[in-house]
Amino acid sequence: MKQDLRAVIIDDETNAREALSNLLRLVCPEVEICGEAKNADLGIEVIKEQKPNLVFLDIQMPGKSGFDLLASFEKVDFGIIFTTAYQEFAIRAFRFSAIDYLLKPIDPDELQAAVEKYKSQTAGLNPQQIQILQQQLDTPGTVRLVNRQKNDNQRIALPTAEGIHFVQMTDIIQCESLGSYTKFHLIKGPAIVVSRLLKEYEEILDNYYFFRVHQSNIINLEHIKRYVKGDGGQVWMSDNTEIEVSRRRKEEFLSLLSDFYVNSGKLK
Known part of the structure; x- marks a missing residue:
């Protein structure tokens, strides 16, 4: 079990960062928010400086995406919970890659469940999972054969x-x-x-x-x-x-x- 959870929130929307921060204080008081960032470049700096256990990462941001942020690290040695406003095909993409996600607006029960699941994990995300997720999000299809x-x-x-x-x-x-x-x-x-x-x-x-x-x-x-x-x-x-x-x-x-x-x- 993981202890002393220190988390960083990376999202380009101020309201989204504030909402998630408030929710974490309410339903996951064991999580210490040690930093926030409004874009990928600032997020990289905060992660390197604060060395968090867990990062709440928005995928779609102006300029560099959440994937670009992850690609800048030779080794991703922190947990990731993706947050996204994507609908429909994105849910399929996350399931396809066996990666957990939080759909905006974030539900308190789902947030609590995601944090509890992270705490029980013995290993982080496999890079192949991130590759599969990115591939799926880049090539949404339709239901016709x-x-x-x-x-x-x-x-x-x-x-x-x-x-x-x-x-x-x-x-x-x-x-x-x-x-x-x-x-x-x-x-x-x-x-x-x-x-x-x-x-x-x-x-x-x-x-x-x-x-x-x-x-x-x-x-x-x-x-x-x-x-x-x-x-x-x-x-x-x-x-x-x-x-x-x-x-x-x-x-x-x-x-x-x-x-x-x-x-x-x-x-x-």
Whole structure:
């Protein structure tokens, strides 16, 4: 457990800094605010001078971004809780990279939970998580398959009890629901089980070549070997598993599958 929490707030909005500072005094009195900054350059100076345990960092600021600030440090040896006014796709991006965030206006309960989670962590953010987050925020997609991002060269961070696994999207064959958990079946190596609902990964993967064919399964369209017609039908995956397609999802699935083959150059 971490003790003596000293924190810095970096945000270009004065009102946002004041609001967060007041909230911390109210719900997290154990956190000492040792510095504030209104931009990345001043933030770098404050961090180097104060050496805080924890930094509340706004991502989108005039001039240099929060990512630029982090890039200026050879080693990020302080905790980070991102604050952002981003909506919709940004939430997906944070989940994609397994990074916690606080959405403005900041909710007191969420702030308290974020600080408690930081205190219980044994390791800080992995640089790969920040890379994935930045990549996701730089390339927001839409829900139509014709505009979806390709799975190539994309990674996802999967948090488990043992640590965070960084997995290539192309290596994921399917995601299977195990109640409150999701099991990732991969091309090679053991499956990875994550303590998150399949519904959450349905939303996260919605911009890529994945589709929820059934209540229990999300499949990677790139790993389909064949589709067998039926009431809903079945798909045979590259690992020779057979997965049911629900009747109510059949029409949308076949439409998306057709678009996938057209846009990926895999017409048969």
